[in-house]
Amino acid sequence: MPVYARTVPVMERHRFDAASLDRYLRGHLAGYRGGLEVEQFDSGHSNPTFFLSAEMADGRRRDFVLRKKPPGKLVASAHQVDREFRVISALARTDVPVAPAHLLCTDDSVIGQMFYLMSCVEGRILIDPSMPAQTPAERAAIFDSMNDVLARLHKVDPVRVGLGDYGRTGHYVARQVARWSKQYAELKTEDIPTMDKLCAWLPEHIPPEDPTTIVHGDYRLGNLIVHPAEPRIVAVLDWELSTLGHPLCDLAYNCIGYHLKEPPHGFATVDFHKLGLPTESEHVAAYCRRVGRDRIDHWNYYVAFSLFRLAAIAQGVYRRGLAGNSSNPDSAKMSKAPRERAELAWSLVG
CATH class of the missing domain: 3.30.200.20 (Phosphorylase Kinase; domain 1)
Structure with a gap:
């Protein structure tokens, strides 16, 4: 079956x-x-x-x-x-x-x-990155496959596959900060001082490097289908936020779980060696090897930006939950998520 x-x-x-x-x-x-x-x-x-x-x-x-x-x-x-x-x-x-x-x-x-x-692609959705039902070797292989697929995506030539006009080239971070700042302002339900600080600080400190690739926008384990029996990714799901953009924003978003403590998405406090999971630096280094990068400058900026964006998205989910429009039955319980993510983002750069 x-x-x-x-x-x-x-x-x-x-x-x-x-x-x-x-x-x-x-x-x-x-x-x-x-x-x-x-x-x-x-x-x-x-x-x-x-x-x-x-x-x-x-x-x-x-x-x-x-x-x-x-x-x-x-x-x-x-x-x-x-x-x-x-x-x-x-x-x-x-x-x-x-x-x-x-x-x-x-x-x-x-x-x-x-x-x-x-x-409908056959396979498993593993929401919790600690993957309690898997062995250390399987966890390592699944994380490595997740890393490999992201690198493959970022190496696709948008023009060659007919996506040259799928978004604008360059200045992705500036546009995203403006977009999510505006959307947060439209959907806010309370004042969050750190969100206001991030809205002001992020556009003034954008790193100079500005490459453009296809980006997924919500690349995490829970949006991937893992083979029914093998530790490899067989499909990437939920492309709603995809566009042409900065690949390091995609990578940083994929690493948010290293900074969040609460399961199922956060795993900052786990024993990586015991579980067989790579550390954040190991995960980033593997990606760099795959795409031919020597290093990543301003890494904390990209992570803070990703947390800021996630805070704005959480605010939207919470607001839709209050209005009864969300398909997530727990969305109305997410009142604390925007503040917690914004405060974590500010702690990295403030």
Whole structure:
């Protein structure tokens, strides 16, 4: 039986007209024959994500994943599932592992919001980086594979895969600081002094190095599918925040867990040697070897920027939870996350 991430019955606030979807798929998905079954993954909180199973022309059932925009009033620059569809379609021609994309529907009348459909890749979602069920050797191999896939992504030529206009070239950090500062201001629910300090300090201290690559934007273990039985990455998920940008911001975001203490995402206090996990410096050094870098200057800036960005994102999740628009049932409990992440970021640079 295939191994997938955990699913639950479709949450009431994310229910849609399955009969309408069935009619659409009959006309747009090659080989589709009906028998549609729909459940919801308990992850993919920004853009609601659904597990679909259907009968196909060869007489077998096939599994798919549908990602759509959430309901309700949305921030203009967020939840662009059409961009997710575009980037995974382009990367399918590279050595970056992604789920095969099938179709994009921009007609809101079908299920209420724009959505796209991709194949369901068999494997495991390991949310906790300490991976308690794995052996030290398996943990080391999974972290190394995660590192390798990120380096592969950053070595892809955007123009060559048709993504030359997927974002602007250069000045990524400045644009991101401005974007997340604005979004935080629009969605803030209380005053957080360290966020105000970061909004002022970060744009004044941007490192001079300014390369441009394809960046994932939320590259972490929980957004990767690990092979069902082997310690390697078989697909990268959740490309909502992807664009053309600074690769060191992607790497720093991937290292945030080294600075956070609370599980499941934080693992700053674990015994790395005992678990078989690389230290932050070892993880960064492995990446540098793979992309041909000698060193990284201003590392703390990139980590602080990533924590600042994560604080702004957490603020958005919390605000959507208060409004009842989030697919994460615990989003309304995230009131402390923006402050904690902002204070940690400021401690690195303030």
